[in-house]
Amino acid sequence: MGRKLDLSGLTDEEAEHVLQVVQRDFSLRKKEEERLSEMKQKLDEEGNKCSILSKQQKFNEHCCIRCCSPFTFLINSKRQCQDCKYNICKSCSTYQKKEKAWICSVCQQARLLRTQSLDWYYNNVKSRFKCFGSAKVLKNLYKKHRLESGACPETIGKNSCADFL
Ligand SMILES: [Zn+2]
Ligand SMILES: [Zn+2]
Numbered sequence: 627m628g629r630k631l632d633l634s635g636l637t638d639e640e641a642e643h644v645l646q647v648v649q650r651d652f653s654l655r656k657k658e659e660e661r662l663s664e665m666k667q668k669l670d671e672e673g674n675k676c677s678i679l680s681k682q683q684k685f686n687e688h689c690c691i692r693c694c695s696p697f698t699f700l701i702n703s704k705r706q707c708q709d710c711k712y713n714i715c716k717s718c719s720t721y722q723k724k725e726k727a728w729i730c731s732v733c734q735q736a737r738l739l740r741t742q743s744l745d746w747y748y749n750n751v752k753s754r755f756k757c758f759g760s761a762k763v764l765k766n767l768y769k770k771h772r773l774e775s776g777a778c779p780e781t782i783g784k785n786s787c788a789d790f791l
Contacts, residue, residue: 662743669739672732676712690715692730709733 708727
């Protein structure tokens with residue numbers, strides 16, 4: 627990304643505005659981070675519950691692994707989740723037209739989480755990313771230097787992670 631942010635020509639008022647944007651970005655990112663880790667925790671708990679339940683003999687043969695309601699022929703028929711391979715009931719599943727398969731509500735959440743927060747963000751980039759985005763802008767704002775990368779406030783977010791790779 628060749629976008630450059632020249633901060634040297636900013637008036638105090640403009641600099642103040644940029645600062646506000648950067649600060650807002652900080653708090654937004656923090657909130658997003660918290661939301662995602664909460665989501666992750668819930669999914670982990672659900673995973674634990676499932677592994678316990680699935681050890682019960684034939685539990686999943688007769689009951690939905692997600693809501694534990696018993697399967698009944700026609701009314702609440704059994705189907706298998708494409709991702710976790712557990713048997714799930716009608717109300718805990720959604721049909722994926724593209725894949726022509728059923729996905730349970732939990733796996734759907736997990737998919738969502740994956741797309742929203744790629745694992746590399748958490749495992750690899752997070753610590754480096756901290757001093758890359760807003761922090762860099764902030765530093766440079768005080769120095770009033772030219773920024774090298776496209777780390778202007780508008781592009782901070784998911785795009786700047788991608789730039790980093
Ligand atoms: Zn269910
Ligand atoms: Zn599933």
